[in-house]
Amino acid sequence: MAFKIGLLGLGTVGAGTAQILLDPQGRHPLLQEIEIYRVGVRSLDKPRPVELPKGLLTTDLETIVTDPHVDIVVEVMGGLEPARSLILKAIANGKHVVTANKAVISRYGDEIFTAANQAGVYVMLEAAVGGGIPVIQPLKQALSVNRIHSVTGIVNGTTNYILSRMQTEGGEFSDILADAQQLGYAEADPTADVDGLDAADKMAILASLAFGERIKLPEIYCEGISKVSAADIAYAEKLGFAIKLLAIAKQDLPTPEKGTPDTETRNFAFLQVRVHPTLVPKTHPLASISGVYNAILVEGEPIGQVMFYGRGAGSGPTASAVVSDILNIAAILKSGGDAAKLHPLLSCSHQDYCANRQGRRFAIAPMEELVTRFYARFLTLDRPGVIGKLGTSFGNHHVSLESVVQTGIHGELAEIVVVTHDVREGNFRQALDEIRTLDTIDSIPSILRVL
Incomplete structure (x- = not known):
């Protein structure tokens, strides 16, 4: 036959x-x-x-x-x-x-x-x-007996190649992108890659399989790498991080701090689904993934951590x-034969989606409810008390700082880098809004999340 x-x-x-x-x-x-x-x-x-x-x-x-x-x-x-x-x-x-x-x-x-x-x-x-990289079939089969807690991946080779070279060579994004295009590692129109859209497409699929939900592309927060500078790469290195474009899907159980859920979501867990450049600690398994390689880290119970690694294209x-x-x-x-019923471990576990359900098991968590650490780089007037004013504004919005470093002088401007402890993103954004009103703040060139 x-x-x-x-x-x-x-x-x-x-x-x-x-x-x-x-x-x-x-x-x-x-x-x-x-x-x-x-x-x-x-x-x-x-x-x-x-x-x-x-x-x-x-x-x-x-x-x-x-x-x-x-x-x-x-x-x-x-x-x-x-x-x-x-x-x-x-x-x-x-x-x-x-x-x-x-x-x-x-x-x-x-x-x-x-x-x-x-x-x-x-x-x-x-x-x-x-x-x-064999990741779809494991999510359908071997890993389906686990309760998946998170899927975190480097799933776009073009952006990983660019960020890896920025890390090793100290070059700027635009220069290395142009070189990557000449070498065939980036498309003539690189938008889908560098804006994170390709990674979001892939995370929509991975999250749907991992959590048994139809995750739709518009539900995924997406941010690209074009604003990552050589200065950010260098500061991340000094602080013990590598910058990677991560695609993340993670269960986020409801907490009192998130307010009282409405009647449509009170029985749901929250699910974070996002793509953005991230400071990854050098000790993390994904920090060492370089060049055009991809890696997907799955965490669940009882298996713990499993990582899939290899060439992501070609x-x-x-x-x-x-x-x-x-x-x-x-x-x-x-x-x-043709009359065989669909094999339950080969068909997608999310194929039923909501057809036979009264509703979803997960509510997509809004980004303002995300709790994570942040890295921010400020250009300020070189005056006494600037760091104190930054600290006061952060404190007004319950943002605790892990480190504050004044890194250098650029003409009349001082450069200050801060890393926060875990903080609700909404609080962090409110603090930044207040900081932008300070007369000593020139600009905030970079804001990145920390894994």
Whole structure:
């Protein structure tokens, strides 16, 4: 029995996927039963990095997702459309789907997984987060017996590469970004990466799986790295930190300080879901992750900490994840046939979402309720009593300072760096509003959270 694949896209990931499927020797023997049946591309004349048997290519992608001979549609073309429409049409035609498209899943997961459930087909997405790092399947299977407390990750290789070089070379963000673009580590339009949007797409997927909720992209607080300066990198180093763009999902149980919950949320735990540059203590496992590598740290009970590490992008790693999903579906079909019910450990645990629930188990915690430490850098007039005035303003809003350092003089301005103890973000922001009114404050160039 051969399982026929309809491959949508033959770019970097598509070509890597085809290369694995065309060369199954030394891999799992079931790969020998998987056949590339049709390949959809935008142009038939473009040079290809992989040699395919004649007659496989077509520019009519819709014929692939409706072809009765195709068992599994593999979408690696990227973008929102026509990828979303083709995935839905494949599902409507009874095809199982493997996708590497985190943007489509994070934005249209409700629609796609509801349709898949109704059609009785799988939608597999291991390659959508972390490239070749196996994290989706562990969250569905091995780790699903744990109560997950948090998922914290470096899930964007471009920003990690830029921040790593800023740390080792002392360069500014804009200069290293330009170099990363020339080297191919950053896109010509790097917005999705450097503004944190790519990481937010991935965290929407990870948080949904980890906490059994449909976390929607607009619910994720997102802040990029473009305002991180060489000065911040240097100060972080002196204070014993590395700056990383972190994607964080964390249970945050209700406390009296958060006020009295309304009737819609009183039975909920709160869930923090956020992406932002963060000062990470050098002793933390994520602090040493450098270059284009990704790492995802999962904490739960009773397992404790588990970290997944590896290349987060590229032809080989991402294609490995795509083919692993194909293999999983083929194994189920081989053992149970088309009539087999969806395997509960292969389908997403959040596929039911709220369809059969009276409501959500988690309320998304507003950022002003976040309790964390902060790093802030101030430029002030070089006058006596400035630090005292800063301390008074912070104290007025119940912000306790862990350290205050006057680091240097820039012309007539002094540079002061503070790190707080744990504080409610709303209180910290109120203190900053008061500080901005002081006549001795020139500007606040940097405000960063501390893990």
